[in-house]
Amino acid sequence: MTTIVGNKLNSANKKVLDRMNKMDIEFIRKEAQTQIEAGAEYIEINALSLLHNETPFLREIIPMLEKLDSKLVIVSENVEALKEALLIAKNPIIIGAVEYDIEKIDFLIDTVMEKNAKIIALIKDKRNNHSNTPEKSLLIAQKYIDYLLDRGMKRQDILLDPQISPLEENFNSGRIFLDTLELFKLDFPQVKTMANVSHLSEGLPKRHLIASYFVSLAIAKGLDYIVTNVLDENFIESIITTMSIIGKDKNLQAYLKYCRNHKELKLKGIKDAGSKNKRDLN
Numbered sequence: 001m002t003t004i005v006g007n008k009l010n011s012a013n014k015k016v017l018d019r020m021n022k023m024d025i026e027f028i029r030k031e032a033q034t035q036i037e038a039g040a041e042y043i044e045i046n047a048l049s050l051l052h053n054e055t056p057f058l059r060e061i062i063p064m065l066e067k068l069d070s071k072l073v074i075v076s077e078n079v080e081a082l083k084e085a086l087l088i089a090k091n092p093i094i095i096g097a098v099e100y101d102i103e104k105i106d107f108l109i110d111t112v113m114e115k116n117a118k119i120i121a122l123i124k125d126k127r128n129n130h131s132n133t134p135e136k137s138l139l140i141a142q143k144y145i146d147y148l149l150d151r152g153m154k155r156q157d158i159l160l161d162p163q164i165s166p167l168e169e170n171f172n173s174g175r176i177f178l179d180t181l182e183l184f185k186l187d188f189p190q191v192k193t194m195a196n197v198s199h200l201s202e203g204l205p206k207r208h209l210i211a212s213y214f215v216s217l218a219i220a221k222g223l224d225y226i227v228t229n230v231l232d233e234n235f236i237e238s239i240i241t242t243m244s245i246i247g248k249d250k251n252l253q254a255y256l257k258y259c260r261n262h263k264e265l266k267l268k269g270i271k272d273a274g275s276k277n278k279r280d281l282n
Helices: 014-021 025-037 048-066 079-088 102-114 134-150 173-187 197-201 207-221 233-245 250-281
Strands: 003-010 042-046 071-075 094-099 118-123 158-162 192-196 225-228
Touching (some): 003 025, 014 025, 014 048, 025 042, 025 048, 042 048, 048 071, 048 079, 079 102, 094 102, 094 158, 102 118, 102 134, 118 134, 134 158, 134 173, 158 173, 173 192, 173 207, 197 225, 207 233, 233 250
Parallel strands (some): 003 042, 003 225, 042 071, 071 094, 094 118, 118 158, 192 225
16 A cells, blocks of 8 residues: 655755744644645655754654644654654554665664564665666665664564656766665565655656656566655546555545545535635625
């Protein structure tokens, strides 16, 4: 089953960073709630740009978001912040993305397993990230998985992230990602995969066109966790429709539910517009 992760709470966004710096709890709560209502099963929190305030921010935000019954993904390059997030959280969370660095992995892995959490394994060639091929990524993933399994992790708690480079940097990026994803699913069928598919269209006009088609191809190749802007209706439609077509939507439940909800929202909009017109006439 494909899982949708909402990524609106990212400190790389200047508006979000400003609200995070001000510890605007109500803004964070509303943003998370809106994404949950739009269909996100997980809410991603990226507070890396807060620098030394990252960990204090997580201490405040994680308990509040857990009260919303929200599942959390905590993303950071700071392994100390990731470990603190694991210790704060009362429910199992996902943390990452952690490259294949034994020191970083060892710092986190015991706490990850104690808290029944999942780890995002970032698959990249540290020596030359721009020359990654599906075959190279497969070798790195194999080493990473073997090490985690030897340390006692379960396959289903490992999320492989085969980094997506923008098409603007390499016109073959989409094909490389899809080929890598296919190899991962063939060689590691019990290990999960995760990616922010919107990275492919960074810097390009009409990004939604690329994102909508790309996510359909990625789902068809077996992508398990999709990190995205769940408020983009066209994108969500692509996900739901694709899952229905390839047999991942049992009895078309998700598709039919989406259609019903969309119809109800449209009727509500017409009704609200009619009421406004009546008030204007009066």
